[in-house]
Amino acid sequence: MNKAELIESIQEKLGSSKDDAAQALQAITDSIFEGVKKDEVVQIIGFGTFKISKRAARDGRNPQTGEKIKIKASKSIKFTPSAGVKKEL
Numbered sequence: 001m002n003k004a005e006l007i008e009s010i011q012e013k014l015g016s017s018k019d020d021a022a023q024a025l026q027a028i029t030d031s032i033f034e035g036v037k038k039d040e041v042v043q044i045i046g047f048g049t050f051k052i053s054k055r056a057a058r059d060g061r062n063p064q065t066g067e068k069i070k071i072k073a074s075k076s077i078k079f080t081p082s083a084g085v086k087k088e089l
Contacts, residue, residue, distance in 0.1 A: 003025070006025060007021045007022050007025055008021070010024055010025055032050055033077075035050075036050050036051065036052060036077055040052045044082075045082070046082055046084055046085075047081070047082055047085060048079055048080055048081040048082045048085055049079070049080045049082075050077055050078070050079050051077070051078055051080070052075050052076070052077065052078070053075065053076050053077070053078035054073070054074075054075050055073060055074045055075070055076070056073055057070065057071060057072055057073040058070075058071050059071070
């Protein structure tokens with residue numbers, strides 16, 4: 001499911017316009033991002049948890065040349081589904 005399909009699904013469930021559904025989706029994603037950025041954990045009971053995953057700096061290799069390179073430390077958002085969601089899958 002892509003973003004447009006998700007907006008259509010939200011529109012059908014809410015019985016609203018596409019613009020309202022798009023705004024609702026944008027508000028949800030913005031709020032999750034802001035929460036993760038601020039508190040590092042956003043937990044939605046019955047759905048799952050979003051949190052920052054930190055990767056340490058490390059050595060790697062360029063796959064084309066085999067040359068050693070330094071890979072910088074980085075952060076990304078990790079989603080862990082709740083037990084109920086896992087059970088449904």
